[in-house]
Amino acid sequence: MLAVFADTHGTDEPRLAGRTADALTSADQVLHAGDFTTRAVYEAFERRANQLAAVHGNSDTTAVQKQLPAVRTIEWNDWRVLLVHGHEHTPTSLPLLARERDADLVVIGHTHRPAIERLGDLPVLNPGSHADPRAGPPTHAEVHPANGAIRLELRERDGTVIDRVRVAGK
Structure with missing residues (x-):
């Protein structure tokens, strides 16, 4: 399983709880969109x-921005996953x-709003924010x-599924 996070906006600790904390430690790989x-x-x-595979976002300190790329591509289970924060990208x-x-x-991250969308044939996953949500629960x-x-x-955070989508293989 991949556990996917974004928009933590913490200062000292990641503010994890419940299923969210469990997902971080039990996942084969963790992605963080900045x-x-x-x-x-x-x-x-x-x-x-x-x-952990991560990119930096627009609110990361200079030290984090220097350590992490803005764009990253990872391989997982024969899938290529593009990881970006999203603030520099448009639907085009x-x-x-x-x-x-x-x-x-x-x-992607940046909006703090969870979403599973499609841009044409391209599936796009935004995990929302587990620590600083906007207009909804922590996700x-x-x-x-x-x-x-x-x-x-x-x-x-309690494990309740708020959306589920199956994406066919290539």
């Missing part, structure tokens, strides 16, 4: 995750970047393999 804010929060994620530029990176799925996302496809889930 805005840890401080290096201490980034390092707390890094210590707890089995494997994001699919172009995904095509350039040969991505099958895009993970994270989980991505599960599903017989050649993937299942994208948006979950509240």
Whole structure:
């Protein structure tokens, strides 16, 4: 399973609880779409995750921005996942970047609002924010393999699924 986070906006610790905390420690890999804010929060994620792939966001300190790229592509279960914060991308530029990176799925943050959307044929996952939500509950996302496809889930802190979408394999 991939556990997906964004927009933590912490100063000293990642402010995790419930299913959200469990997802971080039990996932095969953790993705974070930026805005840890401080290096201490980034390092707390890094210590707890089995494997962490992250990008910086617009609210990250200079130290975090120097440590993390703005764009990252990872391989997971035969899927190429493009990871960006999202503040520098539009609904036009994001699919172009995904095509350039040969991505099958895009993970973004920035809005603090959980969403599973499509830009044309491109699935886009925004996990919302587990620590600083806007217009809704604290959320994270989980991505599960599903017989050649993937299942994208948006979950509240207590584990309640608020949206679930199956994305067919390539």
